[in-house]
Amino acid sequence: xxxxxxxxxxxxxxxxxxxxxxxxxxxxxxxxxxxxxxxxxxxxxxxxxxxxxxxxxxxxxxxxxxxxxxxxxxxxxxxxxxxxxxxxxxxxxxxxxxxxxxxxxxxxxxxxxxxxxxxxxxxxxxxxxxxxxxxxxxxxxxxxxxxxxxxxxxxxxxxxxxxxxxxxxxxxxxxxxxxxxxxxxxxxxxxxxxxxxxxxxxxxxxxxxxxxxxxxxxxxxxxxxxxxxxxxxxxxxxxxxxxxxxxxxxxxxxxxxxxxxxxxxxxxxxxxxxxxxxxxxxxxxxxxxxxxxxxxxxxxxxxxxxxxxxxxxxxxxxxxxxxxxxxxxxxxxxxxxxxxxxxxxxxxxxxxxxxxxxxxxxxxxxxxxxxxxxxxxxxxxxxxxxxxxxxxxxxxxxxxxxxxxxxxxxxxxxxxxxxxxxxxxxxxxxxxxxxxxxxxxxxxxxxxxxxxxxxxxxxxxxxxxxxxxxxxxxxxxxxxxxxxxxxxxxxxxxxxxxxxxxxxxxxxxxxxxxxxxxxxxxxxxxxxxxxxxxxxxxxxxxxxxxxxxxxxxxxxxxxxxxxxxxxxxxxxxxxxxxxxxxxxxxxxxxxxxxxxxxxxxxxxxxxxxxxxxxxxxxxxxxxxxxxxxxxxxxxxxxxxxxxxxxxxxxxxxxx
Numbered sequence: 001x002x003x004x005x006x007x008x009x010x011x012x013x014x015x016x017x018x019x020x021x022x023x024x025x026x027x028x029x030x031x032x033x034x035x036x037x038x039x040x041x042x043x044x045x046x047x048x049x050x051x052x053x054x055x056x057x058x059x060x061x062x063x064x065x066x067x068x069x070x071x072x073x074x075x076x077x078x079x080x081x082x083x084x085x086x087x088x089x090x091x092x093x094x095x096x097x098x099x100x101x102x103x104x105x106x107x108x109x110x111x112x113x114x115x116x117x118x119x120x121x122x123x124x125x126x127x128x129x130x131x132x133x134x135x136x137x138x139x140x141x142x143x144x145x146x147x148x149x150x151x152x153x154x155x156x157x158x159x160x161x162x163x164x165x166x167x168x169x170x171x172x173x174x175x176x177x178x179x180x181x182x183x184x185x186x187x188x189x190x191x192x193x194x195x196x197x198x199x200x201x202x203x204x205x206x207x208x209x210x211x212x213x214x215x216x217x218x219x220x221x222x223x224x225x226x227x228x229x230x231x232x233x234x235x236x237x238x239x240x241x242x243x244x245x246x247x248x249x250x251x252x253x254x255x256x257x258x259x260x261x262x263x264x265x266x267x268x269x270x271x272x273x274x275x276x277x278x279x280x281x282x283x284x285x286x287x288x289x290x291x292x293x294x295x296x297x298x299x300x301x302x303x304x305x306x307x308x309x310x311x312x313x314x315x316x317x318x319x320x321x322x323x324x325x326x327x328x329x330x331x332x333x334x335x336x337x338x339x340x341x342x343x344x345x346x347x348x349x350x351x352x353x354x355x356x357x358x359x360x361x362x363x364x365x366x367x368x369x370x371x372x373x374x375x376x377x378x379x380x381x382x383x384x385x386x387x388x389x390x391x392x393x394x395x396x397x398x399x400x401x402x403x404x405x406x407x408x409x410x411x412x413x414x415x416x417x418x419x420x421x422x423x424x425x426x427x428x429x430x431x432x433x434x435x436x437x438x439x440x441x442x443x444x445x446x447x448x449x450x451x452x453x454x455x456x457x458x459x460x461x462x463x464x465x466x467x468x469x470x471x472x473x474x475x476x477x478x479x480x481x482x483x484x485x486x487x488x489x490x491x492x493x494x495x496x497x498x499x500x501x502x503x504x505x506x507x508x509x510x511x512x513x514x515x516x517x518x519x520x521x522x523x524x525x526x527x528x529x530x531x532x533x534x535x536x537x538x539x540x541x542x543x544x545x546x547x548x549x550x551x552x553x554x555x556x557x558x559x560x561x562x563x564x565x566x567x568x569x570x571x572x573x574x575x576x577x578x579x580x581x582x583x584x585x586x587x588x589x590x591x592x593x594x595x596x597x598x599x600x601x602x603x604x605x606x607x608x609x610x611x612x613x614x615x616x617x618x619x620x621x622x623x624x625x626x627x628x629x630x631x632x633x634x635x636x637x638x639x640x641x642x643x644x645x646x647x648x649x650x651x652x653x654x655x
Contacts, residue, residue: 021160022108029100032089033108045359047386048089048102049073049379051367052127059370066367066375068092073365073379077372085379087363087386095145098131099152102360106290107156109358110263111164113286113394117352118149119293121321121381122364123374131362132294133238150259150292154230157261157290164265170279174264176223177230179237180204180216182345183255184316190237190257191220201240206347214347221262234259242313254296254313256320256345261290264397285397291352295321295345320345325381328353331388353385358392361385463628471637474592478640499583499645500524501535501576507633510569511559515542522576522643533578537589537641540572548619559634562625573603573616576643580610583645587612591641 024030051066051073067074068090076082089101106116120128129136134148144151161173179190188201205217224230242254267283278285296317323343330338331354338354340346352359363382365375501522509516522535546568573589587609590602606612622629632638 021156021163022104024100024104026093026097026100028089028093028097029104032101033104043358043390043392045353045361045385045388045390046089046102047087047361047363047382048091048098049085049087049363049365049382050091050098050127050131051365052130054368055125055366057125058366058368063369064367065369065372066365075372075376075379077369080372083376083379085383087382095131095134095147095149095152098362099149102362103149103153104156106358106360107153107160110157110261110288110290111160111265113265113284113288113396114392115289115291115351115357115395117291117293117349117357117359118362119291119295119349119352119359120362120364121295122378123366123371124296126364126366126371126374126378128362128364129294131364132292133234150234151227151231153290153292154261155227157263158227168267170267170269170283172264172266172268174223174262174266175225176221176262177233178216178219178221178260178262179233179257180219181241181255181257182320182348183242184313185320185344187216187344187348189216189218189220190240191222191233192240194240206344214350216348254317256296256317257294258348259292261292263288263290266397284394287395287397289357291349291357293349293352295324319343324349325384328381328384328388352390353388354390356393356395357390359388359390460626460628463626464631467628467632478592497647497649499580499643499647501537501579501643501645503537503641503643504637505539505541505639505641506636507541507569507638509541510543510567511562511630511633513543515540520641535576535578535580535643537576537643538574539641540574541569542572543567543569544619546621559630562630563627565625566621566623567625567629568619568621570617570619571601571639573614573641575611575613575615577611579612579643579645583647584608584610584612585648586646587643589614589616589641589643591639593639 022033024033051068054062054064063077065075065077067076071087071090073085073087073090074082075085091098091101102118106118110116118132120132122128130148132148133150134146157175161175165171165173181188181190186203187206189204190201192201194201204219206214207217208214222229222233224233237257237259241257264285264287266285267279269277269279271277320343323339323346326339326342327346329335340350351357361382363378365371365378367375501524503520503522505516505518505520517540518538520537520539522537524535546566548568548570571591573591576587576589579587585608587606588603590600592600601616601618603614603616606614
């Protein structure tokens with residue numbers, strides 16, 4: 001159950017009162033708060049050593065062998081070499097100083113959202129329980145100077161919660177606690193309600209969460225709203241704890257005890273309709289666990305003279321402390337394997353060493369030479385703990401909606417779901433229609449593409465047939481014109497008055513993008529008895545670009561490379577050689593394309609020259625080459641040249 005804000009007398013308006021709870025009362029404590037670790041991701045275990053005064057349990061006339069130099073413990077015994085140990089704090093002062101240096105920084109870290117842990121270690125009778133809880137008997141009325149860390153910590157925890165509640169009216173603080181002991185490797189709930197003192201406390205099992213966090217199954221957790229409630233629970237738990245008297249301690253703890261406080265800080269606000277809901281992300285909800293451990297002291301049977309059941313207890317205590325020491329050594333050496341499962345104590349403290357916690361160790365020692373070996377062992381134990389680095393982090397918790405808010409949200413989401421489901425049905429039906437239409441359109445498109453492809457194929461065939469027909473028509477037209485010209489020239493006694501020499505040429509070189517300088521023999525039916533030389537026509541056909549510049553260097557590659565491209569070329573008629581002198585009166589050259597024979601091109605007339613120079617250029621352009629044109633250019637008969645020579649009419653008639 002969560003703590004009611006009225007428990008801490010929270011005001012409705014925030015206040016700016018400084019947090020006096022965290023203000024140390026001693027110089028050493030003020031220094032500790034100023035140098036307290038804050039804000040880093042990993043934190044070394046803080047180690048403090050407390051040296052108790054000489055007591056009646058020390059050997060009579062025993063020498064004091066432990067001294068203090070600032071934060072250094074110096075152990076010097078006549079028969080041993082001097083040993084020095086450095087720690088974060090060394091205490092020889094009162095309870096106030098110990099709490100200022102350890103308790104207040106722990107409290108500040110806990111309210112900042114960190115898990116914190118303090119464990120006290122040392123031989124039996126070294127002052128651990130006194131430092132943690134205080135003297136076994138209650139002090140006089142109003143006297144709190146001898147109170148240990150836990151009573152002071154609990155009082156200040158509620159005082160600090162009150163101050164934070166006054167500063168922030170949206171804050172809710174919940175504090176609960178548990179109290180267990182580990183006796184002879186049995187975990188027991190010290191707050192268990194027993195029907196009789198003769199009935200032994202129940203043994204509880206340890207379990208692990210999916211994220212490997214260890215917890216005690218069926219452990220009772222009690223909500224506390226003030227210090228008086230905590231004190232009653234602590235007194236009840238202490239009354240059930242195993243203690244006994246022996247030669248070294250009149251109230252020796254026979255078990256390890258662990259007090260845990262669970263601190264939760266959440267923020268809520270009241271809406272206009274009276275509902276309670278979480279605040280926005282600017283308010284950070286946090287939870288933390290405060291673990292306070294009072295370890296049973298290590299014992300030597302030769303000194304305690306324990307027998308029977310006490311001897312069994314001593315063996316179990318020493319064994320669990322040995323397992324804890326091995327775990328500390330592994331942590332300090334960054335070993336890949338840490339033996340945490342060797343004892344229940346190490347399993348329960350697994351998060352306090354190398355895990356998500358800020359940890360303090362309070363090592364208590366005796367200054368007497370009688371306890372020299374135990375003191376050295378404790379100091380070495382503490383040095384190993386000092387080398388351990390934890391990975392503490394702020395424990396944020398998700399805000400929890402109230403039940404009514406969750407129900408309203410569920411109703412809204414359910415209605416929205418139904419709307420979206422109906423909408424989805426409509427969209428699914430529309431999608432099916434669209435899919436069917438798409439399938440039909442796809443089929444129609446395929447048919448149209450197939451028909452278009454067939455049409456293109458038919459068009460290519462027709463274009464080829466048309467080109468062939470045009471060529472044949474052109475040849476017939478040319479033959480007709482020649483016949484007409486021959487018929488129009490008068491003749492006498494069978495002598496011809498006109499010479500026509502023909503030559504045909506391909507445009508294969510244009511497709512191949514090369515120059516073609518040709519000397520073409522002229523074929524004729526006329527009788528050329530007055531010359532011993534074969535008449536020839538000299539032409540040059542070469543490709544050019546759209547500006548008229550030669551493209552001989554820009555070779556396309558294959559005829560297919562020209563498909564779809566523009567093709568320009570020049571036909572240059574240079575001259576004719578070896579024409580019959582009889583027909584040199586008037587000479588010219590003309591040529592036609594088989595592709596389009598209706599168009600013919602003619603040079604200027606040259607008179608009285610058997611080797612006429614024509615120098616006639618004509619540029620042609622095809623804007624887009626198709627396969628029919630390529631095939632046409634590659635054929636043998638593309639351009640037909642005719643060199644026409646006429647005899648002198650007067651000479652022809654006189655002859």
